[in-house]
Amino acid sequence: xxxxADLSKEAKFLGNLDQEIYRNLNITVVxxxxxxxxxxxxxxLQFKHSYTEPRLIRRLQPRxxxxxxxxxxxxxINRILDxxxxxxxxxxxxxxHGRNVTMLEHNExxxxxxxxxxxxxxxxxxxxxxxxCIEIIHINSLDFLLALKDSKIYDCIYLDPLFPDHKSSAKPxxxxxxxxxxxxxQDIDQCxxxxxxxxGKRVVVKxxxxxxxxxxLSADLVYREKTIRYDVYxxxxxxx
Ligand SMILES: C[S@@+](CC[C@H](N)C(=O)[O-])C[C@H]1O[C@@H](n2cnc3c(N)ncnc32)[C@H](O)[C@@H]1O
Numbered sequence: 412x413x414x415x416a417d418l419s420k421e422a423k424f425l426g427n428l429d430q431e432i433y434r435n436l437n438i439t440v441v442x443x444x445x446x447x448x449x450x451x452x453x454x455x456l457q458f459k460h461s462y463t464e465p466r467l468i469r470r471l472q473p474r475x476x477x478x479x480x481x482x483x484x485x486x487x488i489n490r491i492l493d494x495x496x497x498x499x500x501x502x503x504x505x506x507x508h509g510r511n512v513t514m515l516e517h518n519e520x521x522x523x524x525x526x527x528x529x530x531x532x533x534x535x536x537x538x539x540x541x542x543x544c545i546e547i548i549h550i551n552s553l554d555f556l557l558a559l560k561d562s563k564i565y566d567c568i569y570l571d572p573l574f575p576d577h578k579s580s581a582k583p584x585x586x587x588x589x590x591x592x593x594x595x596x597q598d599i600d601q602c603x604x605x606x607x608x609x610x611g612k613r614v615v616v617k618x619x620x621x622x623x624x625x626x627x628l629s630a631d632l633v634y635r636e637k638t639i640r641y642d643v644y645x646x647x648x649x650x651x
Contacts, residue, residue: 432593433520443535444528449589458586460524462503462532462542470500471507476634478508480615480641481567488612492565494552494602495572497590499525499545501617503532505569506544513565514545515552518594522549553598556605563611570603570625571617572596600626607646614644 437448444461461467482488489511493502496514498521506512516522525547532542548555573596574583582588603625606614616625620638624630630642 435592438520438524440527443531445524447524447589449592451592456585456589458589460498460528460586462499462528462538463535467500467503468537471504473508475504476636476639476641477501477504477617480632480634480643481505481510481569481613483612488566490565490611491567491569492606492610493569493571494556494606495570495596495599496525496547497521497571498586499529499547500586501569501571502545503538503541507541510544510567512545514547515550515555516547517549517551517597519549521590521594522547551597552602553605556602556609559609562609565609566611567613567615568606568610569615569617570599570606572599572625574619574622607644610646612645612647614646616642616644618642 435450437450439446439448441459441461443463444459446457446459449456481491489509491502491505491510491512493505493512493514496502496516499514499516502512502514514525516525529542529545529547532538573587573591573594583591603614603616607628616630618624618640620635620640624642628644631645632643634641634643
């Protein structure tokens, strides 16, 4: 069976499970990715997940705060562990800028969509090099961290938990709204604590620009963009 047929089967299978969260969802598998429709009156959200979409390719600029936050003066941050993989957009940006990324995602459907698009990106010249630097694993990040014996193998551990829905703030992009409908954060506080123990050089956390830090610990460095910021916690002060 082709991979596309496989993924359709997967989507149907999840639907047949009669999980409430999948009742408003429609999945269409195309060659280069997956089109995801979310119907919830009065909203219809649509998002094409593909690592070759021009809209995504435009987001790969080197000067953005994510790339700066996951870097250091010595340029010695190579291996990144992304604990909250999601659609894999941040992982792709980091891989495009030369990092090797292990991306973890606990939601089965989100994991399958990202894996499918990644396989296609590996077959296209423009995205091949970056896509080959990403490994995706379907797992709860807490389980992964607890099982991680060789504790300092990742230079940087990255967390981008789903943001709380603030009525006062503007709605996030459609793809993030769909993600908020489909999945949720799990064990994020414990993951952050373990990340501090296990990251070779730093832990980076994406937050809404005005929200509180993830814990009472103060960040060592902060990189800001208009609506978000990256809090950086150094775990090896010789390497910042
Ligand atoms: C805001 S999204 C990340 C978006 C991602 N940075 C991107 O660029 O597409 C957060 C993701 O983390 C996942 N997640 C939350 N808790 C997790 C856990 N304990 N283990 C693995 N994945 C988790 C959610 O399912 C969701 O897909």
